[in-house]
Each structure stands twice: as structure tokens, then as C-alpha cells.
Amino acid sequence: MSSGAALPPKPLPQGPLPPKPLPPEPLPPKPLPPEPLPPEPLPPEPLPPKPLPPKPLPPEPLPQDAVLAALARVQDPEIRRPITDLGMVDTVEVSDEKLSVRLLLTIPGCPLKATLDADVRAALAPLAGARNVRVEMGVMNDEQRLAMRRGLRGGDGSRPPENPFAQPGSLTRVYAVASGKGGVGKSSVTANLAVALAARGLQVGILDADVHGFSIPRIMGLDRGPTRVDDMILPPIVHGVKVISIGSFVAPGKAVIWRGPMLHRAVEQFLTDVFWGDLDVLLLDLPPGTGDVAISVAQLLPHAELLVVTTPQLAAAEVAERAGLIAAQTEQRVAGVIENMSWLEVGGERLEIFGAGGGAAIATQLSEQLGVAVELLEQIPLDPMLRERGDAGRPLNLASEAPDAEPGEVSAVAAAFVRLAERLGTRPRGLAGRKLPVSPR
């Protein structure tokens, strides 16, 4: 085989390369299958025939007993007893259209008439149905008032009223708030402690025994006087507390210039003629020192226990001790010592403006001298809010109203009263240091 000549190389094509064939154009998208048609709506079902409006039923019969049972839940706002027990329900009439009740007030122009009217209507509303409620007010006659007073005081009304707190069976704890010197905060402690005790659900009364220097009406914001029902005095109730003060009986700006026997008589009358009801706690705000009133209180209320208030200043504590020592002579118990104005908290620090240790010192001294343990019950800080609210007649409530307080936050001073109320409100009435009313046969 001849090798032949090698083939000449293929001439490379000259010029531009021929254009590359274009890729095939994408196929147009397949048309989607047609969506199924929605099912044709069914013809609407025929509506059921409209029910006829119900025929008004005749009102359920309402027996008088049911009305009386509802009225028994209404209390007289001043006496705090069911109006049915006080003979205040005169007539009850029930018909298909209306429910009429006629009440008898103890005196004409009773200051709490509107409250009573609202309370009665609220009690009757659930059973009245469509009936129209009518509340009429009349006034008790002399006989009816006498029957009510007898019912409240017991007995046949022929004997003069007695001091209920001096009776052997009395369950009321009586605390007399005392101090050796003035201005240490007795009245502020009395008022705020009373409100804190009432907030615990206790029945509380304040007898302002500081006849010459009464300040309880202002601190408690007393805006009305007591109601007189013949010889019975019904104390006004403010901030949940029954309050009696000579301030309610003297003209504004007038001073009381009574001396010993008159003072004694005033305190006695406040105990006997005032209808206090069943109190859990009675607080007496005493004048400073160991004067006539302190002695009268000791005589009239041998069961009273002293709460000795002092500042942390040792000199004040020495004076306070003298007030406590009167307890030894009168056989009254000392329930404890309260140190007030203990410190002022500024920027998280306690400034002891009136010194320190007065409360503890007097508790120790009284314990030694009386021969029974006397405790320092509480230290109450200084707080301008306490004074401001005292001036405005709004004792502290449990939540602080300081501008930077969280909702529900309790200020240190309010917390101190809450603790004090807890200690004094739950304490059983002690018998130590008390003469028992037992006479030898």
C-alpha cells in the first residue's frame, strides 16, 4: 500500500463564525385544566315561623315573710342592728304592681335617711321583680322609741343606763392611749390604730377623753355630730369607727373649762349614755400626763389597759414612765409601749431626729417596776404624710398615697399601724393585774 501524500490540512474557514443555532424556544405553558365550578347554592330553607311574643305571666306571689327576711339584712347605719330588730319596719304591702314598705325613723330629720332608703331598695330589688318599690319614712312615737331603747339596753328601761364596759361579762378590749408629755402623737396613734383595727373587720370605737385639748374630730374628719334619741346618744361612724368627742358638743372656737368632777361626769356620760353596741375594741385618747381624766378613766374602766406612747428621746421616755406607773396605783395593766417619731427615712437612711432607745428604755423600766413584762409593741417612723392627713381629716389607709408609691404599696408608717392592729386586735383580753368581781360569801 502506497503511503501516498499526506492530505493537506483543511483550510480553516475565514471570517466570522456562523451564528450558533438558537436554543429552541420554551414551549408555552400548558393551559391549566378549568377549575371546577362551585356547587350551585342550595335554595334557602324556609324559615321557621316566628314564635309569638310570650304572654306576660302574672308576677310570682311574694309573701310578706320573704320581704321581712330581706329587710332583716338591712342594718340601721348608726345603730348597726337589723332594722327589723329595732322595730323600724312599720308596714309591708305587696300587690302585683307594687311593693311598699313604711319605715319608722328614730328621730325626724335622721341624718342617714338617704343611706337607709338606698339600703332598703337594694335589699328589696332582687325580689320585687317588675313591681314598683316604694319606701316611705315615718317617725317613731315616744312609746316605740322607748321600746327600741329597752331592746338595745336590756332591762325594762326603769334603771338608769350603765357603763357597759365595766360589766363583768364585757368582751370589749379597752385601751387607754396615754403619755407623760404632750405632742408625742397619742391622738394620731389613736385615730390611725382605730382605722387599722376597723380595716381588720373589728367593731371599733374612739372615746376622745382629751376634753380640754380634743383633736380627734379633726384627725378623723368628723363632719357631723351624734344623733340623740331621747337620753341615748348614737355616735357618728367615720372611717368605719364610732367616734365620740366633746368637740361635737361645744360650739366651734369655744373652750371647755371644766374641772375635775365635771370632767369625770363627761367621761362617765360618754360611757353610759352613748350607745356603743358590741364593740371589739374601745380606744380612749387621754390628755397628756397623769391628770384628773386619767384617774377618772382608771376608776370608770378598771378593765382598761394602757398603751404608753413616747418618742425615742430618753427625757420624754422618763416622763412617759410616770404615766405608766399610774397603772400600778390604779391596778390597770400596761398593754405595751409605742414609740412614735422613731426616725425619718431620707434616701434609704434613717435619721434619728429625736434620738433613739426611748421606747425600749421605758418598756424595760415599766417591766421592772410593775413586775410584769411590758413590751415595746411598735416603732412608728416620722412621716409628713401622717401629719398632712391628720390635718385633712383622712387617717392613713393601708395603701400609701405618696406620689411615687406603686399601686397597693404600703408606706412604712401605714405598715407600722397594720402590725400594731394585728397585735392588739388579736390579743386576748388579759386578766392579769385586774380585780375580779368576786365577792366572798
Ligand SMILES: Nc1ncnc2c1ncn2[C@@H]1O[C@H](COP(=O)(O)OP(=O)(O)OP(=O)(O)O)[C@@H](O)[C@H]1O
Ligand atoms: N409619726 C409621725 N410623723 C409625722 N408627724 C406626726 C407623727 N406623729 C404625730 N405627728 C404630728 O405631731 C403632732 C402631734 O401629734 P398628736 O396631736 O397626735 O399628739 P398628742 O400626743 O395627741 O398631742 P397632745 O398631747 O397635745 O394631745 C401632730 O401635728 C401630728 O400630725
Ligand SMILES: [Mg+2]
Ligand atoms: Mg392629743
